[in-house]
Every structure is written in structure tokens, then in C-alpha cells.
Amino acid sequence: MASGWTELPDDNEVLEQVYVKLENIGFRVGRRLAERYAPVGRRLTDTLDVVKFVCKDMWMVLFNRQVDNLKTNHRGIYVLQDNKFKWFLRMSSNHGGAAAARRAQPYTWLPCGIIRGVLDSFGVNAVVSPETLGLPQCTFQIKVVANE
Amino acid sequence: MSLTFYFAIVGTNDSPLYEDRHLNQFIAHAALDLVDDAQFMSNSCYLKTVDRYNEWNVSAYVTPTNVRLMLLHENKAEDSIKGFFTDCHELYLKTLLNPFYEPNAPIQAQAFDTKVHALARKYLL
Numbered sequence: 001m002a003s004g005w006t007e008l009p010d011d012n013e014v015l016e017q018v019y020v021k022l023e024n025i026g027f028r029v030g031r032r033l034a035e036r037y038a039p040v041g042r043r044l045t046d047t048l049d050v051v052k053f054v055c056k057d058m059w060m061v062l063f064n065r066q067v068d069n070l071k072t073n074h075r076g077i078y079v080l081q082d083n084k085f086k087w088f089l090r091m092s093s094n095h096g097g098a099a100a101a102r103r104a105q106p107y108t109w110l111p112c113g114i115i116r117g118v119l120d121s122f123g124v125n126a127v128v129s130p131e132t133l134g135l136p137q138c139t140f141q142i143k144v145v146a147n148e
Numbered sequence: 149m150s151l152t153f154y155f156a157i158v159g160t161n162d163s164p165l166y167e168d169r170h171l172n173q174f175i176a177h178a179a180l181d182l183v184d185d186a187q188f189m190s191n192s193c194y195l196k197t198v199d200r201y202n203e204w205n206v207s208a209y210v211t212p213t214n215v216r217l218m219l220l221h222e223n224k225a226e227d228s229i230k231g232f233f234t235d236c237h238e239l240y241l242k243t244l245l246n247p248f249y250e251p252n253a254p255i256q257a258q259a260f261d262t263k264v265h266a267l268a269r270k271y272l273l
Contacts, residue, residue: 028247031213031251032244032245032251034212034213035211035212035213035215035241035244036241036244036245038211038212038213039212040192040212041192043187043212044212045188121213121251122212122213123214
């Protein structure tokens, strides 16, 4: 799909459909990964514990490294910052910073879905949005939706 | 009619994903609340005996994503039940990794049924 493009399609609708598909695939994968790799010894009760599980164990399984920085406002927003995002390490572009970051965006959608899937299987309802300021750095913002 | 045991897998919205014999379903379902209470007391997955009803004991095992495995039995050794639950959990994981299986849907594969029975013969009989 994305490997067949030389430029991102300008059509926002196509991009939207790709986003929905990738994110949903990521969600399904995330649910299965969570059950498979969830720690059997201790129980993850706190939302912060679940996010830490994503940052350490899930990132280790997926990318063989841990998330560099985790920030939270303790009111439902968590920001995961990966300074050397594995899938961006080999990317370079003739067009420079912002354009390259925009072209790399679709690669962040699958991990967004995976994070959402892992959170969902522990009962945490959230929305995950990616942000790339410059390759190879990538940020994922988790916004927990309180459902009571 | 001798029922030695009854085994069920209960999904996250309290609907049964797999059960062995339907007769004791309501005993298992009634014990779900006790499972919920017990799971916050304990830190491990295996909850031992959660409830007693006449001659039946209800044992439970809760996976990290809140899927409950329930077993009705008449006084079996706890170690063998724990082994049974662990193996059933692995079997459930394999079912879950199948991309055609939707989480929380009933498990209808014949192979799953055969394997559960084989595990039961190994650990419980």
C-alpha cells in the first residue's frame, strides 16, 4: 500500500480510509498481544500501570526497545515519546523535515491501534493520536475517555 | 447420571464462550460475583475454590484481561486443577491468536473441544 506510493495521495478521503483500516488492524493485534504478554504474576489495576506496561513490555515485544519518555498530567492524558522509532530509522527523504514527517505518518497508525487495543483489553477506553515532529522521533498521545 | 465436572470459559461481558455441559451453568454464573470479589484480593491468576453449592465446589482462574475460567467439581486436588487451568489458558491464547477468531465470541471449534477433554482426562480424572 504505502510502499507503492511515491507521494502521499492528496485525497484526504483515501488517507482517512487507510487510517481507519490500519488502526482497526492494530486494535485487533493489540488485544491479542495484551492477552499473550500480560504479566501473570501481578495484576495491572491502575491505568498508569497499564500505560507503563505498554511502554516497557509491549514496546520491547514490538520494537526491541522501550519508550524513551512517558509524561502524564495525571488526569487521563499520557504522552509516550520514542526518540528513535524503529520504523523511522531507515527513512530519509529528498524533501526534508516536515514533508518527510508527513510521508511517514501512515506508519504510526498501526502502533496507535495496537496501543488502543492493549489498553482496551485491560478495560481502559482511550483515543490514541500520533505526532511526528522530525524523523526518527515519534510521539503517541493517549487520551483516556472516562466512561462512567 | 454422574457428572464429574463442568468447565466453562466466561468472556469479559459475562457471556459463556465455551462450556462443557449446560446443566450447571447457573451455578457457575452465580459464582461470577464471588470471582470478581476474590480477584481483587489475590495477586495471582488462580483463585482456588471460590464457592460451594451442595456437593459442588466452584474454582476459578482469571486471566489478565478478565476472561474467567470456571470449573465445578467435587473435591479434586488443587494442584491438578491449577495445572488444568494453566493449560486451558494456553489453549485459549492459541485460539485468540487466530485472526479469524473474534474476542468474546463463542468458541465452536471441534479441535478445541477435543483438546479440553484431553486435558480434563489428564488432570482431573
